[in-house]
Amino acid sequence: MTLQPSLTLRSPETAPLGQGYPLVAVRSLVIRYGSITALHGVDLEVNAGEAVAIVGPNGAGKTSLLSAIAGIVRPADGSIAIGGEPLAGIALPDVVRRGVALVPEGRNIFGSLTVLENLRLGATVRSDGAVGSDIEEVFASFPILGQRRNQPAGQLSGGEQQMLAIARAMLSRPRLLMLDEPSLGLAPAIVDRVYELLQSIRARGVAMLVVEQNAARAFALADRACVMSHGAFTLTGTPDEIARHERFDAAYFGVAMSAERSPT
């Protein structure tokens, strides 16, 4: 069960990455919806090939952060840069052309379109001739998607839809794959398969930013982890440090501190 991730490293469609810059750099990011502030000055860096997990309770602002990096939500303050280039002037459809792909919460596959059409849309930003063979590789890895290639994607099970959503995002050949609650609403056995898939994508050097309420799952995948609560990071460090931190639970629910400074 592997996606063909060799594709991820040669990305003819995406602009060359600025040397010496982190893949994504978020500085003092503030997000507001009307009078409600969802993020109060968040800093985050994701480097090439690195996997970062963001955990926290519902409503902590995790989705807002991903939405901002994906260009869906515009910051009220602070900045986001992709490969050193500010995101501010980039239109939403061009973010994926910078190598950042999003698998949103709830998957958002196009239910009325066929499985094959969903995958072809994933490759919207590419114009090379390898799209067809990449899609065949997806079908080889996921025979169930192959069997149903001409059926409406809305007829797939939740787990199959999640696989489809991830495969669709991978077809843009991203440098960074962002996932919002990939385990949400799935049975534990299916979650195992989803995380196996993510593990294999990660093994091929694609950077990852995973948002989860299910902290244990995300920690197993990540190099670094951040706990978010009430619109700010309350704890950052390696997954190990954070999981063993005596105040992890408190941090999860909103007490600010930094694991990097605290002895473990």
Added chain:
Amino acid sequence: METAVQTLVDVVSVGGLYALTALGIGLIFGVMRLINFAHSQLIMAAGYAILLFFTQSAALAILAALVAAVLLALLTERAAFLPLRGADPATLLIASFAASFFIEKLMVMFVGSRPKGVDFLPFLAGQVEIAGVRLQLLQIVTIVVSLILLSATTSFLKTTRLGLEMRAAAENFRMAEVLGIRANRVIAAAFAISGVLAAAVACLFVAQTGLVQPRMGLQLVIIAFVGTVIGGLGSLPGAAFGGFLVGAATILLQALLPEELRVFREAFLFVAVAVVLLFRPQGLIPARGMKERI
């Protein structure tokens, strides 16, 4: 028998005309949740283009109608709707209502509101005999053109890259953008297609009525709106089917209602629509994803 066939042809040809109108409206609604009142002005613009050129040649007039409707469609998109990307549907509705009235009133200001006669494609008024039944040539042409355009639009949406992007954007606009689909290009294409459909409707309509006036598209568009609602807002097959249904129903009512009630046929039609909506508030062919969107 002969009347039955004639009525049937009548029903199908008028239904086809409304289906084309509703499809043009449904396409725009599907892609950007905009009910385009100005669709009526696209038909009107095509009508006046015919008026300008029909004396020279029919082909030229048809070409001019296409160009006028497509250009006006793109222009209204640019001027009135592009600045409103991301606005809620009610705001878009008001904008299109205002744009529609603005174009109409501008037209009244420059050409006056009186209808002008156009003897466009006069040979279509002739009769043909098919299997012993005499039918008006225009009706046959209307049916054929409707079928061609409906299937052309369908195959455009089904088989082309742009069509796929359009369907994706219609189902989930934001996700389509996240995948890199350029919304403005897709929307402009949808407007251009709606312009083509409006031009076709205008040609058939002008050939049938022999008149152009600033308000010529209005009645068609209002009934087609109701067709898109009854078919299921946001669903393209629903729009075409609903449009066909309301168009066909007007003719059936005309044929079936007693003489003294015929003048009320639109009233009967709309009351019937309200009854259908009472039982199927999402329309006959509900669009996927519309429920959650509200």
Added chain:
Amino acid sequence: MAAIPSSTPVPEARPAARGWAGRLAPLVILVVVLLVLAGVAELAPTVVQRRLTQGLINLVAVVGLYIFVGNSGVLSFGNVAFMAIGAYVSALLTMPAAAKGVFLPDLPAFLGQAEWPATAGALAGGAAAALVGAVAGFPLMRLSGISASIATFAILVVAYVVLGNWTSMTGGQNSLMGLPIYVGLWTAAAWAIVAVVIAFLHQESRSGLLLRASREDEAAAAACGVHMVRHRLIAFIISAFISGISGVLLGHFLGTVRVETFYLDLTFLILAMLVIGGMRSLTGAVTGAIVITLLTELLRQAEVGVTVGTTKLAAPGGLGDAVLALLMLLIILFRPKGIAGGREIGWPSPRRPVSPQKLSPQTATRIEETQP
């Protein structure tokens, strides 16, 4: 992300603490403005006075439309139908029997003989409109916002077709003449004040508040147990009543009723007034009606023309309508909340709290519904 509202509604600014004096401020101010306006009109030449009277009648129609549109957030294209119903019902009940014998010889006897007093006829006209609103609204209010808006068009078309062809009752396409002309400046002003009071009471009522809550977020309000459909229907019926009254006033101001009057142009005018003034507040509705009445009057003068020396300068006919449509478009593009900006007028205060809207940046687009 399945349910992406394309823009986040910003809750309107409401001063946190305001006593009854603050609460009543918009009502008192608007009533005073109307009285002052009528008082000034009293001094104006007859022609101007008539135009302002017509403006006040339109104001009643705009307020009627506002009661539904402003509180529910659903556009209605059907309210002019209620105006028509009000006008015809009142005409049938109050016209002299002799006039009815001439124009409508086929009327049923009880209608032919009826010569009701003006106010009773007006109330009956409003009630008939409200009844039709209730019957038509019952299926339509269940539709989601945008479908409901389009479906209200059906009301307009049905009323137009029925009234325009029911020759024995309405005279069909012909004008119905001989209505008692009792609507002058002060009658119109009095009804305008009544309309403003009813609209204010409705929007401050529990039903009105719940409806506005549902306008901000249909899904959330429904989940909280707001019976949105019921409150929409209540607003629609009250709205139909006031619209019906405005139709009555128009009929008895002009002395004639014609079905053509009550169709798209009037729908456009009333809607434009509401949009330009700001459809999210009563202040906006009243402001729109007043501003557009004055503006239309100026444009009408321009169309008539001014004589400079020996040349007469006149704008082309239809300019007024085109300018109005353009203005409506510009407002929706650049100031979608209209002149009033979605707020009610209040007492002038030196230390007025800054509205949260001013503090917040441009409304962001949300990816999910339940984000903090």
